Amino acid sequence: MPLSSLKPKMRPHSSLKQEFLKKWIMGLQRCSFSKKNMSILERKKAIKFSADIAMASARNGTTCWSRSLISNASKEGSDIHVVEQILGSESDRPAVENKVPTRRASVCKKIVKRSCRIRRRRRRRKCVASAPSSIAKHLVRKRREVLKSLIPGGEFMNEICLIEETLDYITSLRVQVDVMRSLASASVRASE
């Protein structure tokens, strides 16, 4: 996993910011080229969308969350050209290929979840966990589920993978926020 940007003081490397910015601008231009006179909400969506895809593509398919983010984005027909623009024709293929396994995996996951739910109902009637360790485990499990829902593609990860992905995702989000904030502040100043 490319945590080369991760230093003890946790400062994202400027090269990552540059790369993200480049791809983001490319995506934005592609968006603006296709649609003109967008409403504010459309613009916001386009901005955020391009930013997310740019961030994900900066990882070059090395992390699970980036791949799932790109594959989810590729599902929508309207915005797929933006994705292609940012990724380039070569790297888009592996992202598309991941679509099919995730669908199957999601179906399998649903079946497993249903069976687990049935089991859980039976168990709950039997015993209310009074032991502190089981309560702690229950709490941790709940939070892990929440984290899975936050990270894109998190449902398909085991614990170890989830934590690694979270690490990477947090650094990428920080880079994204930094760049967007600086761009926003700069554009505010320029418009004054």
Next chain:
Amino acid sequence: MELNAGAAGTGPHKTASERDEVAALESLQFTDEIRRLMSAPATDNASSFTALLELPAPQAVQLIHSPDSAKLTAAPAPAPNVDDFKGSFHYPFNSGLIERAARFSVFTGDGNINEDNKSNSPEPTSYNSSASLQKPVKSEPAETESSQPLVSDPTVENRRNKRKDREKVKGSTKKSKTAAKESSDDAEKLPYVHVRARRGQATDSHSLAERARREKINARMKLLQELVPGCGKISGMALVLDEIINHVQSLQRQVEFLSMRLAAVNPGIDFNLDSVFTAENGSLMDSNFPGMVMPMMWPEVQLNGNRQQYPPQLHFNALQQSVWGKEEVCNNYITPENSLLSYDSSGNSAPLHSNRLKMEL
């Protein structure tokens, strides 16, 4: 070097080390990634363990579990006896290892087994006496040291008088012996890493694997704790996960907010950052990255058209960069609302210049 590493250590490391008070040997199977880690420059900032031995236990443990290196060494549970491992140990206090730490499936600091083999082989007699005298409860400083020369341990254990150790070792001697041969042949490319089980714990393969998995998870959680601000002091998985979740959610919300703000500021979503990628500005790319960002509000669709038309842009950039660089430094953790206010109040000269230049162009 060691002091620096020690200062960076955090509280949660102590609890992990306290648990790792020791008994018998185990062996674990490792992936190719760990071999790469072994062959990595393990002796860059080598420091002797003999110095660690003299330190008080918790401090030494802190040094061992410092963020730079402990990620790699926390996973293999330490061995009991201090005196088993007299001699110079070299420890990979490599700051670059923190990167690899998150990449690899299991952490270990056993890249030093080659050197430790040599240092330990002339000291077989010391094991006997030390083994009989010393209890595994002691010697926290040596806990992770002992993970290094584990190759010689199978031979050592046969001489030990401790019954418990023998019983525990029996189950794992098969693995460890076969592993020992391989590891002695090629210590740097280690297929097995010996991990000491805690006292009174089972040594069957299931619990071993579980323990290894838990160590992996704990090591990564430590990384996460350091990444997320304010998490280092919290002990307890649930609370730490809470903080992480809050952090991720806040970051996502910030992205949403900022994208809305960007959409509000611009009539179109074109940002002309052409000047950002010119050669001159490349030299200014540093941690104060925002100084580089120069959106122009002209509704240009094509990027290339501007280059020829507006050469004075570069001059314009240089003027504003210093101002923006200063401002952004103090605004790292300010919410977008606050930053808006701060930008409005300070640095009034720069916008005037920009307006003038716009007029000229």
